[in-house]
Amino acid sequence: MKHMSRTGLLTGAGLAVFVLAYTSLILTGNTVIRLSADPGATGVSLWAALLPQLAAVLLAMLVAPRAALPQPLSGLPRPRLVKETWLLLAAAVAFPIAVALVGRGLLYPVVKITILVVVPLVGFRLIRGDGPAARSIPRPVTWPAPLPAVVAWFLLAEVSPLSPPLTQQLPDPVTLAIGSLITLLTASVLEEFFYRAWLQTRLEALYGRWPAILASALLFSAMHVSHIDPEAIGVGIASVVAAQGMFGLMQGYLWGRYRNIWVIILIHTIVNLVYVDMLI
Secondary structure, three states: OHHHHHHHHHHHHHHHHHHHHHHHHHHOOOOEEEOOOOOOOOEEEHHHHHHHHHHHHHHHHHOOOOOOOOOOOOOOOHHHHHHHHHHHHHHHHHHHHHHHHHOOOOHHHHHHHHHHHHHHHHHHHHHHOOOOOOOOOOOOOOOOOOHHHHHHHHHHHHHOOOOOOOOOOOOOHHHHHHHHHHHHHHHHHHHHHHHHHHHHHHHHHHHOHHHHHHHHHHHHHHOOHHHOOHHHHHHHHHHHHHHHHHHHHHHHHHHHHHOOHHHHHHHHHHHHHOOHHHOO
C-alpha cells in the first residue's frame, strides 16, 4: 500500500508539471513553440507538439504485446540499483549545465558522449565490482504490436497539416550526410540508450512505470534548455516541457510497453533526420 501511494504521488506530481506547462502556454497566448535551436527552425503549434504523441500513447495502451516481455534488471540487488540510478540522475542534471558552459559548438558531441556514455559505463563497472553484468536492453520480442502507434505518430507528426514546414536551408549532400550520421549516433541512439534504456528502466524497477516515464521525460526535456530565450525563461521552460518533454513521454511509454529499443530509435531518427517535405 505504501509503495502504491508513493507511486501515485510521484505520477501525480509528474503529470502536474505537464499540465502546468500546457496551461501556462495557453493562458499566455504562447501557442507556437520552437522544437529546435537550429538557426531558421520554424515554430509549431502547441497541438502539433501534443496530438501525435498523445495518439501514439493511446494506441499503445490499446495494443498489448502478445509475447511476455522481459523484465530487465529485475534480479539486480537494490543497493546497486539505487547507486546506478543516482549516477544516471547526476549525469542527466550535469549535462545541460555543461552545455550551458561550453555551448553547442565542436565540443558539444565530446561533452555529450563523455557525460551520457563514458561516465555511466565507468560508474556501472565500479559499482558492479565483482557482481554480474546487468543488461538493461533485452532482445526485442515484439515487432508488430508497436506499429499502430508508430504509424499514427508518423502520419500526424510528419505528414498531416500538423507537420511543421521545412524552412531551413539544407547544406550540400556530403555535409548533410556526415551531419546526419553524427546526429544519428549522438542523438537518436545515444539519447534513447541513456534516457530510456538506462535511466527509465532503473527508475521503473525502483518506483514503478509511470513515475519512471515522467521523470525520464522531464529530464530529457531539461537536456534541451539551451533552446530557451534568456529573456523569456518561463515560457521557454514551459515550451521545452510541452515539446521535448511530451516526445520523451511518448518514447518512454513505448519503451516501457514494448521493450523494443529499435522502435524508439527509429522514431527519434525520423524526428532528427527525415525531411518528409522532401519526399512527398
